[in-house]
Amino acid sequence: MRLAGFWALIIGALLLFGLVRLPLEKSLDASQREVHLRTATLDIGLREQIGQLSYAAALSGFRSLVAAVLWIQAHTAWEETAWGRMAGLFQSVTSLQPRSVLYWDLSSWHMAWNAAIAARENPKEPSEFLRLRAEREYHRLGREFLEQGIINNPDSYLLQERLGILLRDKFADHCGAADAFAKAAAMEGAPPYIKRMGAYELSQCQGREREAYDLLRKIYAMGKNEHAPRVIALINELEEKLDIPSGERLAPVPSGRDYPPFHDGEHGHPHSH
Amino acid sequence: MRRIAAIAAVTWTELVRMKVFYFLIIFALLVIGNSFFLAKFSFEEEFQMLKDIALGAMSIFSALLAILATATLLPKDIEDRTIYTILAKPVSRTEYLLGKLAGVFLLLTLAVLLMGAVFGVVLLLRTQALLHLTELEMQGLPAQELQAALGKIRRAGHDPNLLAGGIVILVKAWLLAAMTMFISTFSTSAIFTTISAFAVYFIGHLQATAREYWLASNESALLTKVALGLLALIFPDLQAFNLVDDIVAGTAIPLPILLKTVALGCGYIAVYSALGAAIFHQREL
Numbered sequence: 001m002r003l004a005g006f007w008a009l010i011i012g013a014l015l016l017f018g019l020v021r022l023p024l025e026k027s028l029d030a031s032q033r034e035v036h037l038r039t040a041t042l043d044i045g046l047r048e049q050i051g052q053l054s055y056a057a058a059l060s061g062f063r064s065l066v067a068a069v070l071w072i073q074a075h076t077a078w079e080e081t082a083w084g085r086m087a088g089l090f091q092s093v094t095s096l097q098p099r100s101v102l103y104w105d106l107s108s109w110h111m112a113w114n115a116a117i118a119a120r121e122n123p124k125e126p127s128e129f130l131r132l133r134a135e136r137e138y139h140r141l142g143r144e145f146l147e148q149g150i151i152n153n154p155d156s157y158l159l160q161e162r163l164g165i166l167l168r169d170k171f172a173d174h175c176g177a178a179d180a181f182a183k184a185a186a187m188e189g190a191p192p193y194i195k196r197m198g199a200y201e202l203s204q205c206q207g208r209e210r211e212a213y214d215l216l217r218k219i220y221a222m223g224k225n226e227h228a229p230r231v232i233a234l235i236n237e238l239e240e241k242l243d244i245p246s247g248e249r250l251a252p253v254p255s256g257r258d259y260p261p262f263h264d265g266e267h268g269h270p271h272s273h
Numbered sequence: 274m275r276r277i278a279a280i281a282a283v284t285w286t287e288l289v290r291m292k293v294f295y296f297l298i299i300f301a302l303l304v305i306g307n308s309f310f311l312a313k314f315s316f317e318e319e320f321q322m323l324k325d326i327a328l329g330a331m332s333i334f335s336a337l338l339a340i341l342a343t344a345t346l347l348p349k350d351i352e353d354r355t356i357y358t359i360l361a362k363p364v365s366r367t368e369y370l371l372g373k374l375a376g377v378f379l380l381l382t383l384a385v386l387l388m389g390a391v392f393g394v395v396l397l398l399r400t401q402a403l404l405h406l407t408e409l410e411m412q413g414l415p416a417q418e419l420q421a422a423l424g425k426i427r428r429a430g431h432d433p434n435l436l437a438g439g440i441v442i443l444v445k446a447w448l449l450a451a452m453t454m455f456i457s458t459f460s461t462s463a464i465f466t467t468i469s470a471f472a473v474y475f476i477g478h479l480q481a482t483a484r485e486y487w488l489a490s491n492e493s494a495l496l497t498k499v500a501l502g503l504l505a506l507i508f509p510d511l512q513a514f515n516l517v518d519d520i521v522a523g524t525a526i527p528l529p530i531l532l533k534t535v536a537l538g539c540g541y542i543a544v545y546s547a548l549g550a551a552i553f554h555q556r557e558l
Binding site: 003006010011013014015017018019021022024025026028029031032035036037038039040056059060061062063064065067068071072075096097099100101102103106 | 317488507510524525533540544
């Protein structure tokens with residue numbers, strides 16, 4: 001009887017400690033999530049993708065380790081040009097490590113650039129229609145990776161910049177690209193060239209020429225470093241188009257000079273180099 | 274205090290003689306081997322995966338060490354009858370238990386420090402090698418471009434947040450050791466202690482989900498609610514210490530959150546030690 005009482009006391013103490021720590025754990029949990037810690041959700045769909053053992057390992061606190069192993073598998077799939085398997089592995093990796101900007105970025109690049117080109121030039125598919133459809137499908141997949149990545153990493157300028165590049169180069173969506181670059185440029189740590197890239201795209205977005213002109217003038221007014229010949233040339237072009245009074249116009253680019261080469265990071269996808 | 278320190282020192286020697294540090298060779302081989310294998314990836318991928326694998330391995334090895342080393346301590350002393358010799362001296366059972374635990378904590382601290390040092394050295398060497406290679410490859414290019422490239426490599430290689438990751442891994446290992454010791458005080462064999470500790474380890478990782486469901490759901494049956502409540506109150510929330518996954522992904526841990534997490538771990542350790550001591554006082558040896 002005494003022993004039963006003692007054990008009741010021990011269990012009671014454990015429960016009491018549980019009650020005391022409950023609000024503390026809840027508050028710690030909320031604070032951790034507020035700064036984007038422990039935000040990954042491991043659902044049943046992921047268990048089917050990665051298998052029971054990997055899922056158990058991920059649940060037991062080894063998410064990053066499982067993600068690294070799956071990424072190596074994806075790399076092997078890349079070497080074998082098994083694009084479908086790669087896409088599935090990328091889904092798993094990004095679900096396990098949603099805060100890794102690198103995984104989202106590379107997954108998108110592999111799909112929208114490598115897999116899309118491979119699909120377009122697939123020698124086993126005689127139908128051009130089907131090849132182009134497959135290419136578009138991979139573009140869409142690449143875009144989805146970036147959009148999901150942005151949802152999980154709203155503080156990453158890099159993913160917004162990559163979305164801008166993707167919309168510009170693969171979807172010819174200049175307005176969307178301009179918006180993505182503008183969002184990226186407004187973020188902490190974003191290099192100054194992103195703002196210019198946004199302005200270049202905006203200048204090609206129909207109906208937003210005035211906005212593009214104002215932005216380019218604003219960039220120009222930022223100082224000599226921003227007096228790139230391409231900025232000046234676009235300002236001149238838009239002045240013509242918008243019929244800006246001659247007194248308010250900017251001096252044109254010296255004749256014989258073409259648009260300068262892009263600065264590092266301003267042209268295609270950086271991983272394509 | 275002196276008696277606790279003496280028992281801790283003996284426990285430490287005992288564990289070292291069990292050649293537990295041999296796992297460090299496996300860890301070093303894993304990290305060094307991976308660093309060679311991962312060299313075929315881009316430097317960003319390489320560093321990301323090196324951190325993933327090294328910190329993941331540190332978590333696994335420290336958790337295994339904490340549970341397996343602690344589970345054998347009391348049964349071994351009872352079997353060898355050394356416990357009777359110790360307790361026949363003016364040493365209380367609480368001091369004995371705390372001494373044992375301190376010995377394991379010492380072992381875990383050194384193990385995490387050594388693993389961290391191996392990882393740090395490999396990371397440093399890879400960073401230096403990549404910096405040197407980049408300097409050679411970019412010879413003749415504008416200094417600004419070279420500096421930008423080198424800065425990228427340095428940022429990927431040197432991440433001060435990894436230190437916070439090491440601290441969280443260590444606190445979690447201490448917690449697991451204290452929990453295993455608590456189980457050990459009423460267990461009759463090392464196998465039972467080990468299996469129970471691993472079961473608690475897995476349940477502990479699901480505790481947060483059970484707690485959320487228990488607190489949020491209004492529709493569950495009474496029995497389900499009671500079961501979830503007991504699960505949430507009795508088992509530790511080990512997910513709170515799983516910050517390493519986010520650290521390697523580049524998420525910074527603010528100091529107040531790190532301190533709160535460490536404080537929570539210390540709270541668990543204190544309660545498990547106190548309850549373990551209370552049970553050990555009642556136990557017939």
